Amino acid sequence: MDWSKFINFKGGRVRARSVPFSLFLLLIIALVDCRPANAIPAFARKYGMPCSSCHEAWPKLSPFGQQFKDNGFQMGNDRDAPIFQSPAYWPITMRITPNWHLEHQDNAIVDGPGGPNTALANITTHGFDFGGLDILTEGTLAHNISFQLVPSSDETATFHFESVNVRFDNILNSSWLNVKMGKFELDNLQSEKRIMTLSSNGGFYQNYHFQPWVAPGVPESSYVFGLGDNQIGIEWMGHSKDDRTRVSASLLSATDGNPAFQSGVGGAASSAYEGFIAGSRAFQLGNLGLQRVGGFAYFGRASTFPQYTTDNAPINGTGTGNEPYYRAGFIGMWYFKKLDVTTMYFYGHDSVYLGTNTPSNAGSAGLPSGAHAPTWNGALFETHYTFNPQMIFINRYELIRMSQQALDSNPGDLGNVDALTFGFRYYPFVSSRTGLAFHNEYSIVWQRKTQVSPTTGLPIDLTSSSLMFGLDFAF
Amino acid sequence: MLNIKITKICLNAAVALILPLAVSAQQADPSPAKPSPNIESHIGNLNGHSDSGADLYYRYCWGCHGARGNGDGENAPWVTPLPRNFVPATFKCRSTPTGTLPLDSDLYDSITRGFITTNMPGWATLTTQNRADLVAFIKTFSARWVTDKPGEPISVPPEPALTLDSIKHGKALYQKLECWKCHGQEGRGDGPSASTLTDSNDQPIRPYNFYTGYRFKCGTSNSDLYKIFMTGLDGTPMPSFADVVKPEEAWDLVHYLRTLQIWHKSPELALWESTPEGADIVKAERVRNTYTGNPMHP
Numbered sequence: 001m002d003w004s005k006f007i008n009f010k011g012g013r014v015r016a017r018s019v020p021f022s023l024f025l026l027l028i029i030a031l032v033d034c035r036p037a038n039a040i041p042a043f044a045r046k047y048g049m050p051c052s053s054c055h056e057a058w059p060k061l062s063p064f065g066q067q068f069k070d071n072g073f074q075m076g077n078d079r080d081a082p083i084f085q086s087p088a089y090w091p092i093t094m095r096i097t098p099n100w101h102l103e104h105q106d107n108a109i110v111d112g113p114g115g116p117n118t119a120l121a122n123i124t125t126h127g128f129d130f131g132g133l134d135i136l137t138e139g140t141l142a143h144n145i146s147f148q149l150v151p152s153s154d155e156t157a158t159f160h161f162e163s164v165n166v167r168f169d170n171i172l173n174s175s176w177l178n179v180k181m182g183k184f185e186l187d188n189l190q191s192e193k194r195i196m197t198l199s200s201n202g203g204f205y206q207n208y209h210f211q212p213w214v215a216p217g218v219p220e221s222s223y224v225f226g227l228g229d230n231q232i233g234i235e236w237m238g239h240s241k242d243d244r245t246r247v248s249a250s251l252l253s254a255t256d257g258n259p260a261f262q263s264g265v266g267g268a269a270s271s272a273y274e275g276f277i278a279g280s281r282a283f284q285l286g287n288l289g290l291q292r293v294g295g296f297a298y299f300g301r302a303s304t305f306p307q308y309t310t311d312n313a314p315i316n317g318t319g320t321g322n323e324p325y326y327r328a329g330f331i332g333m334w335y336f337k338k339l340d341v342t343t344m345y346f347y348g349h350d351s352v353y354l355g356t357n358t359p360s361n362a363g364s365a366g367l368p369s370g371a372h373a374p375t376w377n378g379a380l381f382e383t384h385y386t387f388n389p390q391m392i393f394i395n396r397y398e399l400i401r402m403s404q405q406a407l408d409s410n411p412g413d414l415g416n417v418d419a420l421t422f423g424f425r426y427y428p429f430v431s432s433r434t435g436l437a438f439h440n441e442y443s444i445v446w447q448r449k450t451q452v453s454p455t456t457g458l459p460i461d462l463t464s465s466s467l468m469f470g471l472d473f474a475f
Numbered sequence: 476m477l478n479i480k481i482t483k484i485c486l487n488a489a490v491a492l493i494l495p496l497a498v499s500a501q502q503a504d505p506s507p508a509k510p511s512p513n514i515e516s517h518i519g520n521l522n523g524h525s526d527s528g529a530d531l532y533y534r535y536c537w538g539c540h541g542a543r544g545n546g547d548g549e550n551a552p553w554v555t556p557l558p559r560n561f562v563p564a565t566f567k568c569r570s571t572p573t574g575t576l577p578l579d580s581d582l583y584d585s586i587t588r589g590f591i592t593t594n595m596p597g598w599a600t601l602t603t604q605n606r607a608d609l610v611a612f613i614k615t616f617s618a619r620w621v622t623d624k625p626g627e628p629i630s631v632p633p634e635p636a637l638t639l640d641s642i643k644h645g646k647a648l649y650q651k652l653e654c655w656k657c658h659g660q661e662g663r664g665d666g667p668s669a670s671t672l673t674d675s676n677d678q679p680i681r682p683y684n685f686y687t688g689y690r691f692k693c694g695t696s697n698s699d700l701y702k703i704f705m706t707g708l709d710g711t712p713m714p715s716f717a718d719v720v721k722p723e724e725a726w727d728l729v730h731y732l733r734t735l736q737i738w739h740k741s742p743e744l745a746l747w748e749s750t751p752e753g754a755d756i757v758k759a760e761r762v763r764n765t766y767t768g769n770p771m772h773p
Binding site for chain 2: 022044047048049050053054057063064066067068075077078222241242243284286287289290389
């Protein structure tokens with residue numbers, strides 16, 4: 001069959017007809033072949049259970065998988081400690097995603113006849129590619145002592161440590177007393193490390209990483225922070241035996257998860273500490289499923305200037321003039337049998353010094369006129385329809401609205417974000433040792449007035465989109 | 476134009492790649508034949524439905540228990556003891572006499588609690604409705620649930636007051652009933668017959684080790700322990716002693732067995748240790764092995 005009759009392009013952009021057709025084709029295949037799927041190679045090998053036990057569709061955790069994680073990667077059936085495992089067992093999983101993707105950006109600033117950065121263009125790139133590699137090693141060191149070690153690379157095989165921690169579980173035989181130290185994911189119910197979308201625009205949560213703009217074309221640069229980033233510190237976590245109630249509190253270094261007191265960009269990290277608290281409660285609602293509601297808050301402090309420098313380079317860990325920022329929100333995870341909807345409200349606040357990239361050593365006199373502490377509200381709506389463990393449809397809409405700009409001169413909607421992502425994942429074969437998903441996704445993000453047009457000098461919107469077909473596999 | 480053509484070729488290639496993979500996967504493993512539907516379970520006010528339970532079973536359970544419930548899931552070869560075969564409808568944990576079908580609530584409790592020293596975890600995180608639905612679906616695997624009725628649950632009389640005499644009488648019963656032949660004189664599961672025991676799958680099975688364990692296969696309470704030896708654990712060598720011991724004697728045995736769990740604080744152990752005889756025995760047992768803190772690996 002000549003498939004090109006059904007797939008049409010115009011101007012390098014995929015026409016709507018081709019995407020629905022591909023979706024339709026794979027949907028038909030999926031509906032014809034509805035068998036149980038499984039994955040989670042390392043834990044499946046250890047416990048002999050299908051991945052669909054712990055994941056509604058991997059990597060999204062089911063309540064059972066969440067409890068397994070909260071219990072320190074233990075089932076509680078006296079088979080958890082590594083002493084019971086075959087000596088051949090090695091708790092390692094690798095995950096990577098070869099893919100084809102198309103990236104499109106409207107209003108990209110490019111070099112033009114007038115020189116560097118003097119023109120606007122719509123840029124489209126596409127081709128075969130692959131993502132980074134995750135080497136996931138997790139498990140138990142002994143009864144009630146668990147670990148995580150996740151070397152992770154980008155697509156050029158440049159590695160960093162995504163997670164490095166040891167956790168003492170069920171201290172004093174209490175599920176309310178679990179402590180871990182190292183680098184770990186914050187206790188986010190909506191986990192960015194288990195995000196169901198992978199594309200350049202859809203592979204992270206906008207609300208988790210948003211930082212306001214100082215002015216059109218000028219981003220905040222005093223510090224970098226992402227609620228979705230793994231952080232370094234110590235965490236206490238407690239939960240009821242059935243995991244219906246969960247609480248946690250963390251004390252973290254103000255480094256956004258970077259080692260050696262690096263702040264990630266520009267300025268030097270200070271030796272300040274930050275805090276994160278989270279709590280949630282699940283309840284059964286008839287036969288619809290297990291609903292969960294919760295809240296979270298992050299209280300941070302970022303340095304605005306270094307105390308010492310060498311050759312004008314800040315010395316890591318000597319940052320001072322710490323200024324506060326915080327993020328807080330509420331989350332609801334609502335289940336209607338096979339349909340689930342996650343709703344999240346998000347609030348953010350940055351100090352006026354952080355919001356205007358101003359060192360605080362000069363006090364308020366150093367602030368530009370009309371400066372304010374920027375604040376914003378955000379929301380997330382993510383919907384999944386889990387047709388069966390082999391097939392999940394995903395939709396997500398995020399919005400961010402500035403409620404207070406850093407400068408009076410800014411447009412009121414500077415930095416506002418709308419992000420829409422949809423797709424589906426199909427897990428085609430049955431294996432108790434490996435996992436494979438056909439990953440299909442489209443994502444588009446609109447950012448308001450974040451650029452200054454080199455031709456008119458006026459603020460303009462930036463729109464970027466991703467189309468991705470990938471083979472997401474783990475073994 | 477060249478870009479357009481390249482893109483078109485790439486998408487064609489992607490579709491061409493996906494289609495045969497999916498089709499071949501479809502052919503490789505036929506969909507499991509689901510047993511007859513529309514069986515219900517009743518646990519208190521909960522009514523479970525097998526059609527709802529099927530989706531849950533094929534998400535959580537089939538990997539071990541198999542698509543047809545006969546315990547031959549693809550992970551079964553790596554699981555010891557083997558997963559339960561639901562077709563004969565023989566279950567360890569019951570409140571009904573040996574050889575009879577369990578109550579729905581027995582299956583519900585087993586799913587909720589899981590089984591220690593096996594690969595079966597507890598599923599308390601599932602909703603109560605989910606667990607009731609799973610019970611209903613499990614019943615579709617055996618015709619016995621249509622032809623037979625669950626046995627009458629045994630009555631568990633109130634636990635009598637704990638006395639030293641009760642413990643000592645239980646100790647004597649432990650010898651008289653020859654519990655030691657499997658469980659060992661000190662309850663370590665190392666009796667002379669221990670190495671010869673097999674379960675209904677002809678697989679070797681170890682007697683319960685009171686020394687390291689504090690939970691039992693079928694619960695944690697004294698009444699759970701009472702029920703274990705009054706109903707037996709069907710499918711294992713553990714018989715029912717309902718015809719051999721009287722209820723008050725069974726409670727004496729419960730009290731004594733608790734004293735064998737020397738790492739687990741209990742009123743029975745405290746009372747036993749308050750006597751010179753008991754203190755000597757417990758001390759000797761504790762000295763004999765240094766407990767590592769690992770419940771299965773002293």
